[in-house]
Amino acid sequence: MKRLVILGGGESGVGTALLGKAKGYEVFVSDKGKIKNKYKEVLIHNEIEWEDEKHSEAKILNADIVMKSPGIPDKVSIVKQIHENGISVVSEIEFAAKFTNATVVGITGSNGKTTTASLTHHILKQELNVGLAGNIGESFAKQILEKNFENYVLEISSFQLDDIKDFKPQIAVLLNITPDHLDRYNYKFENYIASKFRIAMNQTNDDYFIYDADDEVINNYLKNNPVQSKLLPFSLSKIIENGAYLDKDNIKITIDNNQIIMPTSNLALEGKHNIKNAMAASTVAHLLKIRKQTIRESLENFQGVEHRLEEVLKINKVHYINDSKATNVNATYYALESMNAPTVWIVGGVDKGNNYEELFQFVNEKVKAIICLGVDNEKLFNTFGNMVDIIVETQFMSEAVKIAYKIAEAGDNVLLSPACASFDLFENYEDRGRQFKNAVRNL
Structure with missing residues (x-):
């Protein structure tokens, strides 16, 4: 034995x-x-x-x-x-995958994994027998044992990919690569990049690799390290012959000369990054022969993911938004990019060697006050101190929300988007997000 x-x-x-x-x-x-x-x-x-x-x-x-x-x-x-x-x-996905013949869709990337995996599952489950697992929900192993789905959508982190040997998704999705978790990769970005690409390591010419063609890190790596699978890129700026691209306000997806067109006007999720997430999910669905009508309806009625740009409440015409899942700068970049009103921004936590420079344009443009919520906020003060009129610190979520309530005026947003891990003051990002929502409801 x-x-x-x-x-x-x-x-x-x-x-x-x-x-x-x-x-x-x-x-x-x-x-x-x-x-x-x-x-x-x-x-x-x-x-x-x-x-x-x-x-x-x-x-x-x-x-x-x-x-x-x-x-x-x-x-x-x-x-x-x-x-x-x-x-x-x-890793668990390596061990478990040996006990299923299901079609596996593997989704990785520094940001958007949970949203894209949930959205892909939401579309596929309308017409297929499909489970959602990996870095989300009930474990892959347990679902293979108890549910034995014919298809799985797996959200896969780089840490899970580090310990695969033979694991091979028939459809791999790589959303983006930005510096994250570098503390686990000897502070070498190239180690982290290689880790993400392990998702395609065992793929053959019968498999598919869906990726963001606007991401220079991905493009450069692919040039020097070609994958064996069939490439299906997606882009907001280029015209793509085989894959997905944005043509005015329509997503056009072409696979083997079979094209479908999706209007973006009624997408449930807002923001450019969510158009990309929708492209990735729709490309998977198109590959798996889901009807165009089903894909379109699913994109329009998807509810989104908890702690990811989640609308909590509107109080005195101020919107409170929970983006606790933003544990790195790039995620917060998307959050600030999608703000269309003056914003009180709650930020901070365990910094993984963050470089905040890419946020400067949005902070100057949209952020009226910053509330630092962490044990050590010195770097945030040094970085943003002279960009906003008000910058304060606290170590309690309830206090952060009360301060935000005092500062915000009708029409403003209060955004929790920490750009950091949560382990200094909270159990995890879910705990941080729930505390934020409770504090808002108690106002």
Whole structure:
């Protein structure tokens, strides 16, 4: 019996444990932190051996295969020891994919993954039997075990791609590449770029690679590192013969001389970046033979993703917008770009080596006040201090929202778009977004 050791007892870890046990592995789950009660109960109920708040080397280093949760970096000592012992380390999507013959759509990129994966799933589920997994919702492994969908849309992070060996989506989508998570890539942008392109690493000429042809980082990498799959670029500025492009206010998608046209006038999601997300999702749908009418209706009635430019409330003619999912500068760039009124901007958190320069034009143009919400706000003060009349700091979400309420006037926006990770003051970006929404509702 092969021994499967799982590092990390969260959603992907527990899902993999269940699938592994069902497929005849001897399974052991080990977590350096505390395993949440809801996951402990599942492990106990399924008689799967586990430990938390420690890693017992004796129980880990006798593994045949290790599934490592994406949050654990390679430089952790137990992971180094596993590698030194020549034990294969894989991610959940690598392990799980071997147990399904489903058509897999894999979506990655620095920004827009969750929105595009959710939108793609929203379109496909109108006509296909399809699951949504990866970096979102119920784990891929658990869905393969319990639901056995014929198709999957997977949102995939670079950390998940770092530990694939044979994983191959039939349709890969690469939305964009901007510097993010460089702390995990020895502060080398080229390492992060290579990591994103692993999504196409095992693709063949029968597979498809959908990507943003306006992204110079992607174009340059493709020139020097061609992929084997069929290319379907999308663009807002170029005319694309095979792929998608914007012609005035219409998205035109051509695949093998079969063209469909989508008006952008009624898209549910606003902003240029969302036209790109819609292009990517529609290209996938067109490839999978979804009817044009279905694609169009789905683009118009899609509700969007929580914590991503989410309209919370309108109070005294002021719009409160939750964009807590903006954990890097590029995401905040899109948020500020889509603001069409004077904006009170709540920003800050754990800075991953951010360069805020690309935001200057919007801050000068649209931002009337900045509220810094982080443990250390010095860099924000130094960067933006002389661009706005009002810049203040706080370490409490409730206070940040009260200050914003005092500053904002009728017609203004109050935007939470932190451009940073949330771990200094919050559990995660969801916690940060929920606290913002609660504070707004309590005004």
